[in-house]
Amino acid sequence: MWVRMNVTVVVPSPLRGTDPDSFAERTVRERWPRIVAQTIRENDFPEAVNERLWALHRELPDGPIRPIQDPGAPDLPLWDEWVAPYLGETWASAPWLFTEHYLYRRILEATGYFQPGPTYLHDPFRKQKTEALDPAAEAVIVLARAANERATQPELARAQLPLLVRTALWGNQIDLSMWSAGEAPRHLGTDRETAHLLADDTDALLAHLEAVAPARIDLLADNAGFELLCDLVLVDGLLAAGYAHTVVLHLKAHPTFVSDAMIADVLETLDVLAAAPDPAPRALTERLRGYLAAGRLRLSDSFIWNCPLPMRAFPKLPLADLARSNLVIAKGDANYRRLVDDAHWPFTTPFAEVVGYFPAPLLALRTLKAEVVVGLDEARIREVAAQDPEWMTNGHWGVIQFYRPAR
Numbered sequence: 208m209w210v211r212m213n214v215t216v217v218v219p220s221p222l223r224g225t226d227p228d229s230f231a232e233r234t235v236r237e238r239w240p241r242i243v244a245q246t247i248r249e250n251d252f253p254e255a256v257n258e259r260l261w262a263l264h265r266e267l268p269d270g271p272i273r274p275i276q277d278p279g280a281p282d283l284p285l286w287d288e289w290v291a292p293y294l295g296e297t298w299a300s301a302p303w304l305f306t307e308h309y310l311y312r313r314i315l316e317a318t319g320y321f322q323p324g325p326t327y328l329h330d331p332f333r334k335q336k337t338e339a340l341d342p343a344a345e346a347v348i349v350l351a352r353a354a355n356e357r358a359t360q361p362e363l364a365r366a367q368l369p370l371l372v373r374t375a376l377w378g379n380q381i382d383l384s385m386w387s388a389g390e391a392p393r394h395l396g397t398d399r400e401t402a403h404l405l406a407d408d409t410d411a412l413l414a415h416l417e418a419v420a421p422a423r424i425d426l427l428a429d430n431a432g433f434e435l436l437c438d439l440v441l442v443d444g445l446l447a448a449g450y451a452h453t454v455v456l457h458l459k460a461h462p463t464f465v466s467d468a469m470i471a472d473v474l475e476t477l478d479v480l481a482a483a484p485d486p487a488p489r490a491l492t493e494r495l496r497g498y499l500a501a502g503r504l505r506l507s508d509s510f511i512w513n514c515p516l517p518m519r520a521f522p523k524l525p526l527a528d529l530a531r532s533n534l535v536i537a538k539g540d541a542n543y544r545r546l547v548d549d550a551h552w553p554f555t556t557p558f559a560e561v562v563g564y565f566p567a568p569l570l571a572l573r574t575l576k577a578e579v580v581v582g583l584d585e586a587r588i589r590e591v592a593a594q595d596p597e598w599m600t601n602g603h604w605g606v607i608q609f610y611r612p613a614r
């Protein structure tokens with residue numbers, strides 16, 4: 208069992224949609240209304256649902272936060288508790304981490320996701336998710352072929368782990384604005400790719416994996432589609448390398464952040480890969496299904512991963528469960544924001560200081576899509592900001608950050 212550091216840190220104020228000229232402000236005022244309108248466009252909802260979605264659209268950004276109104280929904284008691292501190296605030300004034308999770312839950316309230324009827328458990332973002340993985344794309348085939356080679360060669364899997372970690376990192380850049388899906392594997396390991404890493408704790412991660420007995424690794428998944436494929440390839444590599452006996456993939460219990468993965472998305476991804484024209488993705492799928500059948504890969508979902516709380520404020524149980532892990536891999540921007548309180552930390556605050564509350568070894572793989580980050584070097588920040596004014600939000604820059612508590 209890992210021991211949590213008993214240090215008190217003063218957490219700075221959270222990001223809010225009222226922060227002037229911030230990405231949070233732009234999100235609350237422009238991006239969210241667009242997402243709600245797009246949800247209406249991409250679905251063939253009954254008129255009553257569309258009216259509710261338009262009503263939600265009109266609330267943004269200055270309407271008040273109110274309780275979730277979704278009688279009988281399984282997460283309703285949880286939301287009553289989570290919303291309580293912010294009643295009376297507005298979409299813009301409440302903490303952004305809260306409002307963003309609340310928005311996606313309000314979308315599901317409007318669509319009737321948890322209500323009996325034609326839209327029960329209908330994923331309103333399904334169209335975008337299914338478009339995000341082309342099983343015949345060159346990148347998919349390249350990744351699957353390499354994975355199949357590693358599968359029977361633990362030494363090769365260990366040697367290639369840094370590459371797998373970076374593949375999973377850049378997979379988080381699912382808008383693929385830095386390179387296209389076909390290009391990505393070819394760029395891994397190039398100067399251009401490494402130049403875009405703002406922090407790289409890969410050596411510390413490898414030392415940790417070599418030092419601990421293979422047991423359980425947990426991955427907090429982010430987006431479905433290409434990113435999920437990269438994550439599954441990382442999982443496959445960790446198992447092939449002998450670094451893990453079991454991997455637990457933690458998924459969202461309901462649709463959120465448009466493309467976040469649920470158990471259904473993992474199963475669908477495997478179905479899509481199983482039907483690929485090339486044999487390599489099919490072999491990868493067969494192996495992953497074998498791991499699932501043997502209990503070496505477990506899919507777990509929970510409303511905790513849809514909750515609007517920073518990880519520091521999580522209830523005891525999920526953290527106690529993660530404390531049994533030899534490594535927790537947190538994927539993506541939203542998980543990173545959750546880890547670091549989505550707060551205005553000075554960017555040079557040491558990562559270990561901020562996540563010192565975390566009960567297990569932790570690896571954050573995240574491309575920057577929000578104006579929050581820790582553990583950076585002052586000179587590097589100046590250099591990157593001069594080179595790319597949008598560096599904090601355009602997903603072109605990434606961090607590989609590792610933290611290990613005491614035993």
Ligand SMILES: O=P(O)(O)OC[C@H]1O[C@](O)(CO)[C@@H](O)[C@@H]1O
Binds near residue numbers: 238379430540576577
């Ligand atoms: O899929 P990710 O990497 O968690 O990103 C979530 C996105 O949503 C946001 O939280 C804002 O809507 C951004 O910070 C980020 O671009």
